[in-house]
Amino acid sequence: MESTTKKLIHTFGALADLGQEIARTSDFNEMVRTSLHLLLGTLAIRRGAVVECLLGQESTKCLAVWGLGDEYVLELTLTALEREAINGAGVCSLGVESVDPAWTTFLERHEELFRKKGIDLVVPMVVRGELNGLVLLGGKASGEPFKADDLEVISAMVRHVGVGIHTHRLLGQIEQRAEENKRLYDELRTIYRDTVRAFAAAIDIKDKYTQGHSERVGKYSEIIARELGWPEEEVEGIAIAGYLHDIGKLIVERDIINAPYKIDAKASSELNRHPSAGFEILSPIHHPYADIPLMAKYHHERIDGRGYPDGLSGDQIPFGAKIVALADSFDAMTTDRPYKTRRSFEDVIEDFRRNTGKQFDCMVVLALCRTLLKEISGESNERRILKILGKNYVDSDRVIPLLSELITELDPSLRSAAAGKA
Numbered sequence: 001m002e003s004t005t006k007k008l009i010h011t012f013g014a015l016a017d018l019g020q021e022i023a024r025t026s027d028f029n030e031m032v033r034t035s036l037h038l039l040l041g042t043l044a045i046r047r048g049a050v051v052e053c054l055l056g057q058e059s060t061k062c063l064a065v066w067g068l069g070d071e072y073v074l075e076l077t078l079t080a081l082e083r084e085a086i087n088g089a090g091v092c093s094l095g096v097e098s099v100d101p102a103w104t105t106f107l108e109r110h111e112e113l114f115r116k117k118g119i120d121l122v123v124p125m126v127v128r129g130e131l132n133g134l135v136l137l138g139g140k141a142s143g144e145p146f147k148a149d150d151l152e153v154i155s156a157m158v159r160h161v162g163v164g165i166h167t168h169r170l171l172g173q174i175e176q177r178a179e180e181n182k183r184l185y186d187e188l189r190t191i192y193r194d195t196v197r198a199f200a201a202a203i204d205i206k207d208k209y210t211q212g213h214s215e216r217v218g219k220y221s222e223i224i225a226r227e228l229g230w231p232e233e234e235v236e237g238i239a240i241a242g243y244l245h246d247i248g249k250l251i252v253e254r255d256i257i258n259a260p261y262k263i264d265a266k267a268s269s270e271l272n273r274h275p276s277a278g279f280e281i282l283s284p285i286h287h288p289y290a291d292i293p294l295m296a297k298y299h300h301e302r303i304d305g306r307g308y309p310d311g312l313s314g315d316q317i318p319f320g321a322k323i324v325a326l327a328d329s330f331d332a333m334t335t336d337r338p339y340k341t342r343r344s345f346e347d348v349i350e351d352f353r354r355n356t357g358k359q360f361d362c363m364v365v366l367a368l369c370r371t372l373l374k375e376i377s378g379e380s381n382e383r384r385i386l387k388i389l390g391k392n393y394v395d396s397d398r399v400i401p402l403l404s405e406l407i408t409e410l411d412p413s414l415r416s417a418a419a420g421k422a
Helices: 002-024 028-042 080-087 101-116 148-206 213-227 232-244 247-251 265-271 274-282 292-297 319-333 345-355 362-377 384-389 396-410 412-421
Strands: 048-053 060-066 121-127 130-137
Touching: 028 048, 028 060, 028 130, 028 148, 048 148, 060 130, 080 101, 080 121, 080 130, 121 148, 130 148, 148 213, 148 232, 148 247, 213 232, 213 319, 213 362, 213 384, 232 292, 232 319, 247 274, 274 292, 292 319, 319 345, 319 362, 345 362, 345 396, 362 384, 362 396
Parallel strands: none
Antiparallel strands: 048 060, 048 130, 121 130
């Protein structure tokens, strides 16, 4: 009785150790090797192997081997019929006349190999009605035959190993599906962005004087948002808003858009409809990024409330619209128009100084100025804005002090530091 109790305790301990190993180890191959060692050690078995049945294939894969020699190669095959038969069979004890007939054809091909290497038991790993593999076991070191309770212990431990393999297989399938879904999502995002850029090009084609404006506004908006530390998905969203900010111009007469002179009040009123029209065009569309219609509607609002279409002010204006507003104005100031040439870069900086807090949001201006300073001073290897602006437009010797001074004026922390030094 005492011997039986000790054996039960030992068996439960082995099962507990095996369960912990399967749950704890992140390295799949190490988990299978350790599990095999625990199984062999529990009953003092000399040798063994764990073989995985590959999905949809007759071939198998050896996951772990112990005591069968370094050069031992398990070339096992399982037909679909054999797999189905073994799936419902018990342990196969070689050399025993009462072997389940389900093993017959499988043993006919592999019995010589098993006998040569001293394999006494073949145990199927079945999880949720599916054959995941086989565990091959040699005899006990003591030379004693396997008893019924030994086979029960082996079957229990093999089920544990099978669950580990099954779980790994499921995780692999999940990871594969996740990768496939990610690839599909990335492709959809690319298609969406390409479609948006095509829309932007269509908008700009209507205005022969500002071709490329929408794409530049999208790029500037993206640059500003990235400098502000926005998450990548929100950065992409603001870029899309920049590309589409002028979509409402599709309903404005071409003659008004292409007028080679400053338009009158009536034409100006017609042109000023385009933000609201853009909102109406974009609102029915289910965008992957929030508030794109609002950014199109409010990109001509001003911090001081003197903008249009709704005369919003301060925090009433969505922050994304404030970014697009500055990107839009920056491109207008730095490109040639039919009724005016682009302004000097020094004049652009002075415009920022005069209109921050009136037309433009301070944080947005700071973000653009910081990015410009990094590019012009060489602190940043990227030249995204300077590449758009073109060569010889920015005189770095003259501009760097102006940008530095403006940043100090606008940034409260820098102002405090400057005042402290004074």
